[in-house]
Amino acid sequence: MIPDEDTLAEGIEHLESALKKKKQPERPVLAALQALSSRDLIEQAKALGIDGANTMPRAKLVFELMRAAAGEDRFAKVSGILDIMPDGHGFLRTIAYSFLPSADDIHVSAAFIEELELRRGQEVEGWALAPAEDQQGWFSLLQVENVNGAAAETAVELPVFENLVPLHPDRRIVLETQPDVLETRVVDLVAPMGFGQRALIVAPPRTGKTVLLQKMTAAICDNHEDVDIMVMLIDERPEEVTDFRRNTPDRVEVVASTFDEDAKRHIQVAELVMETARRRVECGRHVVVLLDSITRLARGYNNAGAGSGKIGTGGVDSGALIRPKKFFGSARNTEDGGSLTIIGTALVETGSKADEVIFEEFKGTGNSELHLTRKLVEKRVWPAIDIPASGTRREELLLDPKEMELVGKLRKVVSDLSVIEAMELLRSRLAKSNSNAEFLVGMGVG
Numbered sequence: 001m002i003p004d005e006d007t008l009a010e011g012i013e014h015l016e017s018a019l020k021k022k023k024q025p026e027r028p029v030l031a032a033l034q035a036l037s038s039r040d041l042i043e044q045a046k047a048l049g050i051d052g053a054n055t056m057p058r059a060k061l062v063f064e065l066m067r068a069a070a071g072e073d074r075f076a077k078v079s080g081i082l083d084i085m086p087d088g089h090g091f092l093r094t095i096a097y098s099f100l101p102s103a104d105d106i107h108v109s110a111a112f113i114e115e116l117e118l119r120r121g122q123e124v125e126g127w128a129l130a131p132a133e134d135q136q137g138w139f140s141l142l143q144v145e146n147v148n149g150a151a152a153e154t155a156v157e158l159p160v161f162e163n164l165v166p167l168h169p170d171r172r173i174v175l176e177t178q179p180d181v182l183e184t185r186v187v188d189l190v191a192p193m194g195f196g197q198r199a200l201i202v203a204p205p206r207t208g209k210t211v212l213l214q215k216m217t218a219a220i221c222d223n224h225e226d227v228d229i230m231v232m233l234i235d236e237r238p239e240e241v242t243d244f245r246r247n248t249p250d251r252v253e254v255v256a257s258t259f260d261e262d263a264k265r266h267i268q269v270a271e272l273v274m275e276t277a278r279r280r281v282e283c284g285r286h287v288v289v290l291l292d293s294i295t296r297l298a299r300g301y302n303n304a305g306a307g308s309g310k311i312g313t314g315g316v317d318s319g320a321l322i323r324p325k326k327f328f329g330s331a332r333n334t335e336d337g338g339s340l341t342i343i344g345t346a347l348v349e350t351g352s353k354a355d356e357v358i359f360e361e362f363k364g365t366g367n368s369e370l371h372l373t374r375k376l377v378e379k380r381v382w383p384a385i386d387i388p389a390s391g392t393r394r395e396e397l398l399l400d401p402k403e404m405e406l407v408g409k410l411r412k413v414v415s416d417l418s419v420i421e422a423m424e425l426l427r428s429r430l431a432k433s434n435s436n437a438e439f440l441v442g443m444g445v446g
Helices: 004-022 030-033 038-047 056-072 108-116 152-157 180-188 209-223 237-244 261-284 294-303 318-328 353-360 373-377 403-414 418-432 434-441
Strands: 075-084 088-094 104-107 123-129 139-147 198-203 228-236 253-258 284-292 332-334 340-345 368-371
Touching: 030 056, 030 075, 038 056, 038 318, 056 075, 056 180, 075 104, 075 139, 075 261, 075 318, 088 434, 104 198, 108 152, 139 152, 180 209, 198 318, 209 228, 209 237, 209 284, 209 340, 228 237, 228 261, 228 294, 237 253, 253 261, 261 318, 261 340, 284 294, 294 318, 294 340, 294 353, 294 373, 318 340, 318 353, 340 353, 373 418, 403 434, 418 434
Parallel strands: 104 139, 198 340, 198 368, 228 253, 228 284, 284 340
Antiparallel strands: 075 088, 075 123, 088 104, 123 139, 332 340
């Protein structure tokens, strides 16, 4: 049940009075409750005397804890990512639930969204009103304190993402970390990446793309504290999602839609992730989105019938690929300081004609490509990166002149070797050096 305008107006007046008198007690932010384990939530619920805590759905449990914490005045401090519905009203969703609609979402009225000129994907923090004890429904947003970490009144002054001037990446994303993490060291050498990169990892099955993504994610966390990192897993196995969450740093926001979800759910997740990333770029922040995979996302749009109705080769509707390409095309460095980097995987050699068509549509749209190959996997050589096939456009903007010269000479050395010989040589030489700089100088290519 959604409260009427009179109830909201009365709640706003009551809230403003309470805030002026500084009577509001300490209350948990919604996101803090949602981040707790189910066991901790149940223990808190039992301590508060909430009946049926053991069998209550998680979202309902969070809702009841929020209502209990709100107290008699029914106010609670909340935060979430704004998702706007077609009819104009919206809800604050949470990344902890991968933006899945739930009972503990916060309702935002259409009038509120219009008045404050809120945009889909903005992170909103403020005060909400709990439904009365004898009513079912959502908490309703009464007052906005912050939008994407800044005062609410400044949000309307932010530029629109589409109006930001796109530039070539010119600030490097350093992936090299420890000497023994060869995967990221190799990527730094053969396909260097910068903020605003649109990178495609072309991967046959079982070539180590998931492990590579995990290590790239960890490397970005280690080397760039000022970056927002989001991982989007589409049509993935549930256990792979759990593994990814447990093998990446806590600051990484992992959003997933598993294979047992509807294609429309894949689309909803992808579009809200992209809108969230865009809103952060508008604020001047650097955002990196790692997507696994572009192929499955495109399949989702195709299966959901989000196209023209004209079915082409492999059962792929050409119109269904427009929105995934727009998603990938959002990656850019901008003139005003923010950037959106997208590192997406494209599946090949799957035996599916549709996957071939999807890859052909995306081939050439990126400005960096990293190719994985089965030839190396069959010989148990890792990372399974095809060095000659991989590279970055305009890499001279990311490398200093001396490094550019040395990398060029390295490529000449490996160009005369087979894919397997090239990687075995590179691995053996990297293992004997503590850094890529030491390797390039010591290899004798300079």
